[in-house]
Amino acid sequence: MLLKLLTDLTLITSGAALVLQDNVGKLPALGWNSWNAYHCDITEDQFLSAANEFVHLGLKDAGYQYVNIDDCWSDKDKRDESTNRLLPNLTRFPDGIKGTAHKVHELGLKIGIYSSAGTQTCAGYPASIGFESIDAATWSEWGIDYLKYDNCNVPSNWSDSCNDCVPDSMHRDDLVNGTCTNTNGLCPPGYDFSTSNTAERFRIMRDALLAQNRTILYSLCEWGEAGVQTWGNATGSSWRTSGDIDPTWQSVLAYLNQNSFYLNYVDFWGRIDPDMLEVGNGLTIQEARTHFALWAAMKSPLLIGTDLAKLDQNNIDVLKNKYLLAFNQDEVYGKPATPYKWGTNPDWTFNATFPAEYWSGSSSNGTLVLLFNPFDDTRTKTANFEEVPNLVGGARYSAIDIWTGGDLGCVDSLQAEVEGHDTAGWLVGTKCERETHVSEM
Numbered sequence: 001m002l003l004k005l006l007t008d009l010t011l012i013t014s015g016a017a018l019v020l021q022d023n024v025g026k027l028p029a030l031g032w033n034s035w036n037a038y039h040c041d042i043t044e045d046q047f048l049s050a051a052n053e054f055v056h057l058g059l060k061d062a063g064y065q066y067v068n069i070d071d072c073w074s075d076k077d078k079r080d081e082s083t084n085r086l087l088p089n090l091t092r093f094p095d096g097i098k099g100t101a102h103k104v105h106e107l108g109l110k111i112g113i114y115s116s117a118g119t120q121t122c123a124g125y126p127a128s129i130g131f132e133s134i135d136a137a138t139w140s141e142w143g144i145d146y147l148k149y150d151n152c153n154v155p156s157n158w159s160d161s162c163n164d165c166v167p168d169s170m171h172r173d174d175l176v177n178g179t180c181t182n183t184n185g186l187c188p189p190g191y192d193f194s195t196s197n198t199a200e201r202f203r204i205m206r207d208a209l210l211a212q213n214r215t216i217l218y219s220l221c222e223w224g225e226a227g228v229q230t231w232g233n234a235t236g237s238s239w240r241t242s243g244d245i246d247p248t249w250q251s252v253l254a255y256l257n258q259n260s261f262y263l264n265y266v267d268f269w270g271r272i273d274p275d276m277l278e279v280g281n282g283l284t285i286q287e288a289r290t291h292f293a294l295w296a297a298m299k300s301p302l303l304i305g306t307d308l309a310k311l312d313q314n315n316i317d318v319l320k321n322k323y324l325l326a327f328n329q330d331e332v333y334g335k336p337a338t339p340y341k342w343g344t345n346p347d348w349t350f351n352a353t354f355p356a357e358y359w360s361g362s363s364s365n366g367t368l369v370l371l372f373n374p375f376d377d378t379r380t381k382t383a384n385f386e387e388v389p390n391l392v393g394g395a396r397y398s399a400i401d402i403w404t405g406g407d408l409g410c411v412d413s414l415q416a417e418v419e420g421h422d423t424a425g426w427l428v429g430t431k432c433e434r435e436t437h438v439s440e441m
Contacts, residue, residue: 017233017269018206024215025237027329028271029146029301031066031112032059036247036281036305040072040123044093044100051104053308060109062320063329066146066217067104068112068303071123073097079126085138086115086126101143112146112217113139117201118153127153128205136208139216149205149236150221151198160196162187164227193227199235206235219273219301229262233270238301240273247281249421250352252291253374257355259298260339266299268334273301280306280315286422288318289403293370293423296324297337297359323402323427327363337361337368340389344374357381360388366429367391368402373418381424383414391428398429 018025032054034042051067054060075087088096095103097113104111115135116127128135128149139147163185193199202220209216220239222228232239241262245251255274262272277295279288295302304319311319327337342349343357359370360383367390371381386393399408402425410432416424 017267018218018236019269020217020237021215025217026268027331028299029066029217029219029238029303030064030325030329031068031110031146031302032064032304032308033068033070033112033148033276035070036276036278037307042069042072042092044095047100048103050308051107051109054109055107057308057311057316058320059304059308060107062322063325064302064304066110066112066303068114068146068148069097069100070114070148071121071150072125073114074125076125079131084131084134086131086135096142097144098142105143110145111143112148112219113142113144114148114150116150116152116221117205118151119155120153122150122152129155129158129201132205132208133211136205136212136216140209140212140214143214144216145214146217146219147205147209148219148221149202151223151225154201158197158201160198160226162191164191164193164225191227194231194234196226198222198226198228199231202235221273229265229272233265237269238271238273240275242274245275245278247278247283249283249287252278252283252287253355254352256291256294257350257352259300260356261350263298263336263338266334266336271299271301274298276303276305277319278305279318280304280311284421285314285318286419288315290372290421290423292318292321293324293402293425294359294372296321296328297361297368297370299328299334299336302328321402323365323368323400323405323425326365327361327368330363332364333362335361337370340387343372358383358387360390362390363427366398366400366427368425369414369428370423370425371414371416371418372423373420376420378417378419381416381418383426385413385428388428392431395431396433398432400427400429401425402427 038046075089080087093100101111118127118129121127206218209218218236220232220236222240223243224241228239241259245255259272259274266272279292337359339356340360341347341358344354345351354374357372361368369383373379385391396410396412399411414426418424
């Protein structure tokens with residue numbers, strides 16, 4: 001029963017976390033990925049223009065540091081005949097990836113690259129299975145700081161003997177009351193997924209990266225297969241729990257819902273990855289605020305996935321929200337915010353249309369409280385302190401609105417008129433003895 005497993009509050013990750021030098025991977029990665037803006041048409045000119053825009057928009061100053069090349073950067077037809085090394089496409093990247101990396105580093109940024117744990121990448125370019133040590137050494141020599149490692153084109157000899165139930169995040173036809181109805185090929189109860197071929201494919205690249213004299217953050221784009229939540233923390237700094245997100249509100253809702261059931265696996269050195277941000281790709285500003293707020297609160301990697309040159313100021317402001325970035329990057333509290341009640345549905349209901357609506361989490365700056373409205377129209381949302389973990393009912397606390405920065409003074413509850421698809425949020429600080437009132441937005 002998948003949902004019973006995921007909702008068990010006593011769950012912990014198996015095995016030790018992957019701890020890298022210089023604290024790389026301790027906190028969620030902050031950066032930008034080229035795929036949504038350029039897909040397979042990526043060139044060095046486009047990539048460096050994006051990197052410069054990244055700096056110009058103040059994203060670097062806000063704490064973002066990685067600019068990542070996705071698929072299609074290499075020669076599509078072959079590896080080097082004598083060394084078996086991957087070959088950059090010199091039409092797209094005239095100075096090679098090493099030259100591009102040098103230019104990115106001169107901007108004070110870090111650079112990421114892409115491959116797959118299969119025979120080809122998802123776009124049909126040479127991938128890394130069987131060449132892990134060669135590729136890791138090549139990327140280290142080039143000055144790469146980050147690897148996104150995908151899951152396409154897995155050869156049959158690396159397939160798993162059995163599978164876990166990973167139903168599509170938007171269509172739950174094979175889940176009924178938490179029970180997987182399609183039982184063909186499912187692993188037996190208690191199966192150790194860390195012994196699977198999938199886990200081994202990704203471990204081989206981990207070991208190849210660790211053997212280099214350069215620290216490279218390892219991001220598993222594993223699609224949530226083979227119980228990755230149980231071994232991902234010992235293998236990479238983050239692990240995808242699903243397929244690719246779409247730039248639609250329905251997709252954001254589905255991935256929020258899905259990942260809310262994996263939060264017990266999140267702490268320093270290990271992060272669930274519900275895929276890159278779709279802020280700037282057609283979501284309303286209300287939807288963008290919800291998307292960013294909940295991804296940040298789940299302490300997921302925050303990888304911007306849009307054409308930076310087309311971002312308007314409202315979306316830029318969302319991406320640079322100092323309160324949410326501080327929560328995501330907290331050096332003291334590694335655990336994410338979690339739902340303290342679901343709202344429309346009973347607690348622990350798996351529903352891709354109405355995910356959990358009431359969230360809170362501890363931070364160095366106080367308790368983050370988020371109230372999400374999944375409905376199309378404006379709704380009144382209230383946070384009663386007796387329901388919020390770490391807060392005391394009847395007590396008064398200082399509070400700051402995370403969107404406006406407004407100081408609300410002392411409050412004994414929080415209330416807001418939240419527009420459809422939007423999320424209200426506050427940082428609730430220390431107890432105080434000033435005049436009691438209910439905050440209204």
